[in-house]
Amino acid sequence: MATALPLSPLQDLLDSVSPLLDSVDGRVQKKCYRVLERVLTSEGQPQKTFVRENLLQLMSLLCGSLSTSSPASKKPRLRCLLCLVDHVGHDSHHFLNTLTPEVILCTKETNEKCRAMAFQLLVRMGHAAQRCYGLSPEESLTQYVGVVLAGMAGSSHLVSASIISLSKLLFEFKGLSLSLSLSPLYHRQSAPADVVSTHLVSQLLTSMTALLSSKRREVVKAAFGFIKITIRVLPVADLSPHLEELIRGVLCWSADPKSHFRLKARVILERLCRKFGFEMVSSVTPARGQRLLAHIKKTSERVKRKKTAPDESSEDEEEERGKRGSWIRESSGGGDPVDFLDRSLAARISSTHPVQIMKSQVAGESFPTSADGKLLISDQPSEPGEQSQEKMELDDTEGGRRKRKRESTEEGSEVGGARGGGKGIHRKQPDKMDFNYGSEYRAKKARGDVKIKGKPDPYAYVPLLGQKLNRRKRAKLSGQFQGLVRSAKTGASAGKRQRGRRK
Numbered sequence: 001m002a003t004a005l006p007l008s009p010l011q012d013l014l015d016s017v018s019p020l021l022d023s024v025d026g027r028v029q030k031k032c033y034r035v036l037e038r039v040l041t042s043e044g045q046p047q048k049t050f051v052r053e054n055l056l057q058l059m060s061l062l063c064g065s066l067s068t069s070s071p072a073s074k075k076p077r078l079r080c081l082l083c084l085v086d087h088v089g090h091d092s093h094h095f096l097n098t099l100t101p102e103v104i105l106c107t108k109e110t111n112e113k114c115r116a117m118a119f120q121l122l123v124r125m126g127h128a129a130q131r132c133y134g135l136s137p138e139e140s141l142t143q144y145v146g147v148v149l150a151g152m153a154g155s156s157h158l159v160s161a162s163i164i165s166l167s168k169l170l171f172e173f174k175g176l177s178l179s180l181s182l183s184p185l186y187h188r189q190s191a192p193a194d195v196v197s198t199h200l201v202s203q204l205l206t207s208m209t210a211l212l213s214s215k216r217r218e219v220v221k222a223a224f225g226f227i228k229i230t231i232r233v234l235p236v237a238d239l240s241p242h243l244e245e246l247i248r249g250v251l252c253w254s255a256d257p258k259s260h261f262r263l264k265a266r267v268i269l270e271r272l273c274r275k276f277g278f279e280m281v282s283s284v285t286p287a288r289g290q291r292l293l294a295h296i297k298k299t300s301e302r303v304k305r306k307k308t309a310p311d312e313s314s315e316d317e318e319e320e321r322g323k324r325g326s327w328i329r330e331s332s333g334g335g336d337p338v339d340f341l342d343r344s345l346a347a348r349i350s351s352t353h354p355v356q357i358m359k360s361q362v363a364g365e366s367f368p369t370s371a372d373g374k375l376l377i378s379d380q381p382s383e384p385g386e387q388s389q390e391k392m393e394l395d396d397t398e399g400g401r402r403k404r405k406r407e408s409t410e411e412g413s414e415v416g417g418a419r420g421g422g423k424g425i426h427r428k429q430p431d432k433m434d435f436n437y438g439s440e441y442r443a444k445k446a447r448g449d450v451k452i453k454g455k456p457d458p459y460a461y462v463p464l465l466g467q468k469l470n471r472r473k474r475a476k477l478s479g480q481f482q483g484l485v486r487s488a489k490t491g492a493s494a495g496k497r498q499r500g501r502r503k
Helices: 006-023 026-043 045-053 054-066 069-085 093-106 112-132 137-153 157-172 191-213 219-231 236-251 262-276 278-284 289-322 343-348 355-361 391-398 402-416 476-503
Strands: none
Touching: 006 026, 006 045, 006 054, 006 262, 026 045, 026 069, 045 054, 045 069, 054 069, 054 093, 054 355, 069 093, 069 112, 069 191, 093 137, 112 137, 112 157, 137 157, 157 191, 157 219, 191 219, 191 236, 219 236, 219 262, 236 289, 262 278, 262 289, 278 289
């Protein structure tokens, strides 16, 4: 209803909602902030006029309810601030200075949506600062960065949140030069944009490198994140003067095998090597980090070789395909030569080498033939000694089962092929299943499994059969899953190692 009210009832609505923002009940606060959000986000003309005429009252209302706001009302309150920041104009920098600590702390919330809104509001306030401070965009943004830097003197939680906020601002406003240094933060003393911007980034990098030696884990984690953003954003010319101190600060966490940040330190070294090259990084790296640097170089070269290897193999396969030819079968009697204009010539062309066909025919079993080429098939049973060793072993394994099965088949054939049902021991037995699970998913030229179109994903789908609960067959059936469990453990350990390398 708030989006359809005229102008005069909106003032009454604001007067009734204002005292409820200080309520002890968090649910009441949440509903009041949602009412204000509907009014601020409405596209109706009365609502836009109301917000424009009562902007100062709304700003003072939200600033005054900061100390009494409950955790349940953080998301609707941030939505109201997002809508209100877009309407602020000149001489409203006090409003931004008041809200900045709250927004900085919200960047460390456990709720993902709340963190996303806090980062969005932080960037919106950076754009609004360029309108509010009455200075040039570079100077206004520097003033706003100075307000964010004030949180570096607080607790560990506030310090880490301030570093995260600085990382976000550096990433969003990387194309905008900062015109003031950190020492005269609140003086309107201008200087060349490129010189002062380098000085500001220099001080920030020096501070973050010093924080890497802190004993507070969340502060060190935030400092690593800021350094990652700096390596990605800044050009080589601005970052090269700080290369040595960055490497020395990062290496203090790469030596301890129990350190939580050992992998993060390695990732930063890899990014520095990609940005500056191994030669330049190796020249400023101390002796204790040369071994790690050599390992990073070998790993990167191995990855490059793996990327180029499939291309070379595919080219070889294409060349082999192009070299395949055709053969023409000639008459065995040695008569007339082949007539290439004959229509029946197409039936004599073969894409398979005739020598290979002859070898396969000789290797395989064939029936005897007569002088005129007819097959001689005998219905007499073969001698017992002619049976293959594999068939004899199978008969020994199954015992008299084959004999009984053959006799029952002969009896059934006399009756006319009828198959009887039955219960108990006369029930129909299921066919013996192949327990070589997943063999069709194995890759031919690599390790691991591949997906097959039209089939389930390559997981081990074990059928739920009642006979597997039989105590007498437990020992026999348990061995069928040993390979399955062993393969699962091998794949899990390999995936864990690969996931560690990607980080």
